[in-house]
Structures are given as C-alpha cells and as structure tokens.
Amino acid sequence: MSALLIAEHNNKEVKPFTLNAITAASQIDQDLHVLVIGYSCEAVAKSISEIPNVKKVIHVDDAVYENYLPENFTPVVIKNSENYSHIVCSANTFGKNLMPRIAALLDTSQVSDIIKVISGDTFLRPIYAGNAFATVKSTDAKKCITIRPTSFDPAPTSGGSAEIVKTDKAEVSNLTKFIKREEVKSDRPELGTARVVISGGRGMGSGDNFKLITAIADKLNAAIGASRAAVDAGYITNDHQVGQTGKVVVPDLYIAVGISGAIQHLAGMKESKIIVAINKDGEAPIFSVADYGLEADLFEALPQFLEELNKLNTIQK
C-alpha cells in the first residue's frame, strides 16, 4: 500500500511545513502520493510534482476549496483514501483541524504529532508538553498520522517529475462559511522555520517595549516569538506564541528574554540547538534549559546586546 499526504498551501504556494511532512511520510512509505485540494492551485500541484520523494500528485480543484474548510476537505480525502495504508498531514493548525475529522470517519484512532518514524505502524510522540516521549503502535488497518514538522528536515523541492492526476470534487457541505483571515504580514523569517528566534515574555512589560526585541531580530535576521503570558497581556499577536498550545520551534539559536520558563513554554522551544536566557530572576526555570544564561535587567541588557552585535564585522544570516 502507499501513503497519502494532504498538502497545505495557500492556492499559490506550498506551505513550508508540507515539505517536512513529505520527508516523514516517505519514511513511512516510499510510494508517497500527495493530495492537493484547492482553488486555481495548478502551480501548487506542479511544484509538488517536482519534489523527488513524491510519486504521484492527485489534484482536486474547485472554488469550494478556496479556504480549506475541513467540512469540505474531509469528503475529498475520504473519497481518495481507499488505496492507502496511511493518511498523513503536518501537525500545525491546518492538520490539527483537519485530520481528526478524517480519522473519525475512517474509524481510525489518530496518532498525533509524531517526532520519529520507527516503523510503518510504530512512532515516537511527545506527551505531557514534551516531558515524556511515548512509543506507540497503531493497530488500525488504515492509519491517520500528523507530523511535528520541526522534527523532520524539509524534502528537496526539485528534480522530481511525478504524474499529476486531476480528479473530481466530492460532496459539498454548507455547514460552515468562511468570513475572513487576518494574516500578519512580515518580512521576517517564519517563526516555525527561522534559524534564529528571539522571544519576549511578561518581563517585557508592554507591547511598545517589544521594539527592543525587534531591533535585535533585525540584526540577526530572526523571527520574533513570545510566551503565552506576553500574548495574553496583549503585548503581541497570537501568531507569535511559542509553547505547548502555540508553535513549536527548533532554531539553531533561541533567545528568551523576560520569560520565566513555564512548563508550557519550554514545551515549544527546549529542542532548540542553543538556548540563551536573559532574566533578572536568577532562579527562573528558563535557566535550567539555557546553554548561556544572563542574569540581568533586560532593559539594560537588550540595548547593550544590540551595541555588541553592531561591533561584529560579520553576522550569520
């Protein structure tokens, strides 16, 4: 049997986490097919067909699929699921929203957010905010799996030439209507894939003070993150939240500023390669995961940090 991956895209481009999910899915089964559901998304189907890991692209195109409503995506996946042993998707808000709806109709117990493929039926996944790792074996004939994208490298995007098969739309549901999407546009690297992330917490004190973080992010070409406390306090928008119920990030360098290090925040960043913590409370739990800790007042430390960075001849981008 083969694996079927559901691509995430915006009808123009493939979303980067789809590439990580493709890597994981082809570890499950090399005969990997990708389902592209959308509206006027020929370019997406074409670019996915060029990924060497992909053996076939199934493309379903209709206006009803423009806004990825799970009530309409699910019947398409079910209709095309027959010949597959695994249905796979990335475990971000797209996949988390969609996959359980599919799994329930296939009467399959979904395995969420895997970080390692051990075999075709056995996977490693974090539980309790990453404080424990569970090895789990699915006994269902058809398996529904979501993939933690940051645990797998992105697949190469060129060199392949998979066949693209167009197929008809499925039954349409009118249960839900899309109203609007408020995307936060930014020239910065995406939080989930950035090489460097600098995050602020409640210690920032205000949204305005995040400009201290922004200045350093500009210098390091970093994405900006935040703790839940900072988002709850309204300092910054929800798309910046790192943690158990926000985004999981694994950058080469993670700088936590004014973040105490609650369990739920650590869940989102403790796999980062190098962690820096700047906090005036020397007992803050964030220091227990930091490679380099600096006990200091962030309002003094951040301007100094910028000054020191300005002195460097070169900075990696």
Added chain:
Amino acid sequence: MKILVAVKRVIDYNVQVRVKEDGTGVVTENVKMSTNPPDDNAIEEAVKIKESGKAKEVVAVTIGEDKAQETVRKALAVGADKGIHVKVDGVTEPLAVSKILQKIVEKEKPDLVFMGKQAIDDDCNQTGQMLAALLNWPQATFASKIVVKEKSLEVTREVDEGLETIETNIPAIVTCDLRLNEPRYASLPNIMKAKKKPLEQINASDLGVDTKPRIEQIKVEEPPKRKAGIKVKNIEELVQKLKNEAKVI
C-alpha cells in the same frame, strides 16, 4: 438553547510530570489533578452565554474513572446546571471519547457542544473534530471569540498565520483556546450549592461503545536531557560565546 460542555481531569498544569521507572507511563499517584485548562474556558464561555440570556441550560459531561466527577462538580460550582459522569476505567482514546460524546449528544440534544482544544496530558487535539465528524456538524476549532447569532455562530479562530473568522450553522462543535475568556473561580457558597445539583452517572458499557484502545503504548521514557549550561557575566561575554564557541551568530 442548550450547551453541552465536555471536561477532562488531567494532571495539574503546574506539576512537573515524572516518568515511571518501569516505562509504563507517568506518575499519577499523589499528584495534584485539575480540570484541563482550556476546558475551564469552555465552561466559562457556556456560562457567559447563558448569563447573556442566549442559552437556557449548560450541561457538563466528563468521561473517566470515579474521581473524574470532581471536574463536573467544579463546572457545576461555576454555573453549569447539570452534570453527567460517564464511567470508564483505563485509557480512553479520543476516538472512543468522541463516540461516547456522540451518544450523550443524541440523548441530551444540545444545540452547541464546547470543549477545550487540546488536553494537556496526551496533547492529542482530536476529540472535538472527531465528534463533529461523527455527528456531521460544523466545527470551529481553536476559538478565541464566539458570537452567538440567531441561527449561526461567528467564531474567530487562532491559526498559525494569525486569526480566521468563520460562520457555522447551529448545531455546532466549538473547541476553545485559552484566550477565549478568563475563567472565574468558584466561590465557597457556590461550591456548596453545586453539591445539590443533579449529577447523572452512566456506565460507558451501557452506551454500547467499544472503548478498547487501538493504539498500543509500547513505552514511555524521559526525553533526552539538555546538558547543563553556564551563566555568563555580561553581554560582552554572551556575544563572544555565541560567536566563537556556539558559532551561531
């Protein structure tokens, strides 16, 4: 309008979870348990809708061992009218939970079902979406704002890109994010009053749902530990370490 809210008893979010030495799970004996945090937001929202006059009744349901009743009692103490405890022992996967909830929905006939978007123990993030599929109802997941209209719901969802707003028909399933509201605390008089509110007990086996796990847990282990770091004296030293030792800038 009637709102059913599903709540789950989990290890308290402030507890540092420890893995059992024999690799069979995590330590739950003598550990503080609480309601799953976003389930508190789900109850709060349902109670607020009732207080605004748009709903008549809020029913709280939990599925689990006897002690899971505590979460229903807590829901009753903050404003739910009636509780249901579906008794199951052992592991109940989200698929089985959603099948049980489907039976409860058929019996109670609510217009809306609320629950937290994710339980902080198994971190599955599945039950609401699965229940919506089984009932063929619309789903509004990760809700940070809910507006109840005459025949529909307008829900703002927290997604990776920012915020998304959808309108769903009623009946609907909503899974709640932590930013939906600020859950209230139960006052002592209300905790006492809650003891007199009805709490129905049902055995899962009487509902005709197969709750046997489909996923075998082979082992549970500690994640790899990070090696201890160092404290630097000042920013100069930090930048020097990042540049020359870690080589990340």
